[in-house]
Amino acid sequence: MMDGGSTVGRGSWGKDATAPMSSGASWFEESQLGRFTSTDMSLLRSSTSRRRIIPEDPLYCGANLTFRSISHVNPHSPSAHFTTFTLFATASMPNVHSKLLPVERTVKGIIKHLTVLYLKNRTRISRAVYIALFVALINRIRNAVDQQKAAAKREAERRQRNSIKLVDDPAEGDAAGKKKKKVELNREFFRSLLGLLKIVIPGWKSKEMRLLISHSIFLVVRTLMSVKIAAMDGAIVKSLVKGNGKEFLMRIFWWMVIAVPATFTNSMLSWHQAQLSLNYRTRLTQHIHDKYLSNLTFYGISALDDRIKNPDQLIAVDVARFSNSLAELYSNLAKPMLDMTIYTYELSSAVGGEGVMFMSLLVQLSANVMRALTPPFGKYVADEARLEGEFRFAHSRLIDYSEEVALYGGHEAEKNTLDKGYFTLIKHVNYILRRRFYHGFMEDFVIKYFWGALGLCLCAVPVFVKLPGHILSGAMNMGDRTEEFVTNRRMLLSASDAFGRIMFSYREVMELAGHTSRVASLLEVMNDIQKGVFQKKLVSSGDTDDNAAVLKGRGKIVESEDIRFVDVPIISPNGDVLVRALSFHLRRGDHLLVVGPNGCGKSSLFRILGGLWPVYGGAVHKPSFHSIFYLPQRPYLSKGTLRQQITYPDSLRVMKSKGITDIDLMTILRQLDLAHLVELYDEGLDAEAEWRDTLSGGLQQRVAMARLMYHRPRYAILDECTSSVTLETEKAMYDGAKALGVTLMTVSHRRSLWKYHTHILQFDGQGKYVFTKLDAERRLQLEDEKEELDVKLRQVGEIERRIGELSAA
Template identity: 55%
Template sequence: MALQSRLRPAMDELKMHALSYGARGFVAYRQNHAAIQRFLRIGYIAFILGSTYRGLTAAGRKKKPKQPQAKTAGLDASEKGPTPGEEAASSAKQAQQQVVEADEGGRGGRGGRKGRKSRAPRVEVDAVFFERLKRILRIVVPGIRSKEAGLILLHTVFLVLRTMLSLYVADLDGRIVSALVRSQTRQFIVGILWWMAVAIPATYTNSMIEFLQSKLALCYRTRLTRRVHDAYLSDMTFYKLGNLDDRIKNADQLITVDVAKFSKSLADIYSNFAKPILDVCLYNYKLSQRVGAESLIGINLLVQGSAALLKALTPPFGQYAATEQQLEGEFRFNHSRLIENAEEVALYRGQAAEQNVIERAYFSLIKHVNRVYKIRILHSMTEEGIIKWLWGSLGLCICAVPVFVRIPGAGGKGLDMGSRTESFVTNRRLLLSSSDAFGRVMYSYKEISELAGYTARVSELLDTMDEIKAGRFQKKLVSSASVEENAKVLQGRGTIEEDRADDAGVEFRDVPIVSPNGDILVKKLSFYVKPGQHLLIIGPNGCGKSSLFRILGGLWPVYGGKVHKPPTSEFTYIPQRPYLSLGTLRDQIIYPHTVSEMRARGKTDEDLLDILKVVQIEHIVAREGGWDVQREWRDALSGGDKQRIAMARLFYHRPKFAILDECTSAVTLEIEKIMYDHATKIGITMLTVSHRPSLWKYHSYVLQYDGQGGYVFTELDAEKRLALQEEKQALEQKLLQVPKWKERLEALKAAKEERLSRPSSPVHEIKGLTLTA
């Protein structure tokens, strides 16, 4: 008690000092209220913008884990050993190449594989996403003077205009309700008239925003599609992407669907993210003038906390969107594959097996979509509970502030019922608009995550095509590729020299023939063919005959040695099943030239008709209805007609070399002779793959594979080879009779032994049997 009595004067003095400081602080606050309010408003807007920026880039500042080195064999064997700088660049590249694949664990993947534990890399709003998006933005918006930049600027003007109209409507709404409460008929009618007048610019603004948003999406898609087409349809990337690389399984779906979805998502994200941020800043600034910045900041701190909780509970919808697109692509690919191979499947009666494959792909997609829908239930409940109900109750508290607390310059206690109603309605309208804008900011995080998924898909396509153009491939190799000797071959790189001289021939010098899956077909191939020396290539299936042509055509890389040849444009390839394009009958002859290019070469329809006369198919022009008729030519023409069209195409282009792959299998020997004789006459050197002996007499050399990695290149003496072939066939026929004669001999021996075992048998019968035997 003594101690308490001694401390009481000190405590009373401390209280008096506190009250004095508090009173002076309150007086200073009242005197500088306007300046403090301005400081708080500016600080609050800076806080909103800063928190939004940090929310977007927080993941990007996280240290990325080191990516494990890919186990698929890279076919770019020109790199003998990476330098430290190259290793760093490779690591950065691997960090960006997040190939979105479906998680097939527990549900089975392609081929019915179950229990797969490998999971696809997550697609997040991180530094990789922003780097990818920055690269694509430079494609879709090439400069500030571009059409897209002008549309973005105009779009921004209308977005700001809509916000200003919303502020005006909020104030007008309060005045109309105030006039209604006060029974002021004239003010009420004037307010309604102004309300109807505002509808004209408001509806026009909203319509223009939707129009410009759609227009931007279309412009983005056009720019991006042109960029993709330029890369995809040049340097034979469309072939290499599907045959020499495993990273892109469904390029058609990426180009047609994912590019469109990315463009729409990118156009939507500007309106759905930038506009709500602007609304939040303007609405809250206006609201702080009416209810005070202090109460607004206090409640918004609670909102920010709940928003952070909501963001932490938001599932990775970007990953889900990317996985769904990948599964959609697989489902579509299976249908495209069935259409492409419909005839073979029908002949094999394989519809049940194909249905199983297609339905497995479909149900994998449906299972993933259903899983996402179930996840969205709980997320939507949490989202609505926080955004709608919690933030709604906090909004009512803000609207009640000027009613229960007098705020300098904003009115409050002591106002009449009409003024309080006007203040409440206006504040309520501003708060609802601000809450809606902040909610759209939160929703936009999910939309940005989905944009990250589409960005990953499009960026993967662009990156893969760039690497393919640079000669860097990634493909899963066959088991033989793991052999040390094979791996050494794959690490090498040969050279291809193109000679434009008229007498340039085809020379292979110690060139290994390697398939795209890494299987070495021939270790070292060497031969030389001059112009005019036709080459016949024979051998069993899978020995490397077609691989040789793909190297000459620039489709496959060279892993060693040296190839000396004319330019690729001097080669024309005619397969067993010729390709017929969409277009007119004329287009089939001059493909890939256009009519203008044909005219520039000095060719006319009469010249084309003369070419058709060579292969005895000139009647097709009148039969089909003229040069300009358009049909689905692969269905309208027979197999023989297609091969003759391909021959006519060869004679139109007149290349130095023609690669012929069983291209006369559906025509008569007479047409075959006409084709080879005419090709020789006009100076075309033919490289032919065929087992037909009738073609031997048209060739000077033969390249014969043995199917075990060996080969023979020698001159072809057609008469001698035909004689040997006939002798061989005769011997084979005789050898086929050997088992039959052996069986007859055994039967006669058995009959002889049976007769000898009988004592009563006449001697002459035995002798006769012996003589017969």
């Protein structure tokens, strides 16, 4: 091309210098313009260089053509010479372009013209592109922030609406319980993750922060060493292409030398990741244990709130998975992002920033498509963990109720339950595997092959394209071209691998979102329970509106020496209001007997008194938590020594700090006829066993009473705690407790216990109650008389029938 025109024809002619010039002595090659005549030849020979001519051929009528000739002398025959010429059509002649030029040459000319134009304005165009990308990024961030604010507002409104509510239809409650929080990368996820990060990394001077800094340093070192190794790979191949054996061996030697710190760096990165995971889990587990085992939170989760079904699964499994995922994600994100930054800079210096940018746009486009087609793996992980917990809970429940199931012969029903839970889990796992197969197929094809092809094209840019500030590879020797290509190829593969890991990490981020959602939900529920906020699906058999009004209220708790209830509602576990306003006053030394039919509110009363159940109204005056001791019908025996069963929850150190010795414990055991337990074992009080399985029901109740006599509380709640002992043992238990100055509050149907109490609280099961002093002897007489009258009333029908028979006779 010359003067903005296009080549339309080429030719040549030759002559002997001594021969006269004639049309017969001249010849011309057939060109795109066709065969020239002798007249045309004369015209061309007489034309000066780059002179514009107008041919007579109608095909070129009106077209300005430019002629350029170059004379050549034959060195072997100086008397002979030949001339070459080229015809150019100016770009301003559309008819010539449309009639004479092939389409591919027109497109090529346009592309070449645009390339020249771009190279002239490269700096301005690059600046405009960077500004446009920056503006687009800012706009995208602003839109994302607006969307997250709207989502947070909706979430706040939803949380405000959620409170304890009654559900008339159990199916409605089940349907509401099936609504799960959507696991996705939103503001809620980042808020929850930030809250967990504050727990696992408590400060800048913490051990975890030091590990993170050290880990980051090794990541930078590893990336810089990878760049150096890439350059060394190119140099090794260059020496191999040149055939320089000495240089090749020397570069191999230095390549092996740098491999020592490189492998050490990789090992340190693995160690840092494992150590971070362990430290994260330790911090988070300790934090959860502190919350879980304070203010009776563990009881509230299992009895007063339905949001967490399996806290053991969350604490033991999900916390570990979250810690591993968080530690791995930092390595899998920080290293690739650092690699992408450094390798992209190196590649842009080697092959030009335009190629890197164009390839990045294609990669970003394909990444967006992949992201749109990526299944919600975070939700899948959360659902899988939930199903795992439910399956584990089913086995745990079977172990707890193994005796009852065996007596009912319910092994087939339990097998069906376990199989249903397992196959539900397996069905979900298989579904995840199928989705991962299709997603993995798409992901591998795009990342390994499509992006690999783009990388090869990018590495070839210096070979075929002359970029400003770069030497065209054609002007370089074979070794230099090979070195540059291998180095660029190695850096490109590393950059592609880094971007691939970033893309793969999206799935890991979604899995982290699932673990974060479950762990954060546990912490959120524990915080709510400690604030007295519960969410429980209740099925009420009474007036829903009236019960809901009672459940929304909150009473107050006042610490005092006596026990006093003032207009306190008694609520059943299923949400029924059993007593709307209970009031009584029990002074220290007044022993209370609580009686009534099943489901009348006896256990709920003691749950409120023990601080297990919230106060829904009125006021409860009671001593501190540690001044009230509770003995259930089935006592809890901890894992440990016989001494620990008596002193629970005190440790041996605490026992000694109270001035109590093993001699004092033996005195208590003898009083309850338990001294023989010490004699059964050579270790004595230090003997360890699974006491729940070793001791009978009666012995367990006596050990529980020994525990009460060791602690000597002000008040004791005895819930059918003598149902498995003899009357003589029962007398020893109650007499011993009263001798220690313990005020007793007993729930029992045994008439033998009446004589140990001074007051009675009787529920009728219809919402009414009576609180009065108890005259045990008088009441026993009345009860005996009542039973006699009941027997006589049952005989009335038989007497009337007999009288009728006699009258008829």
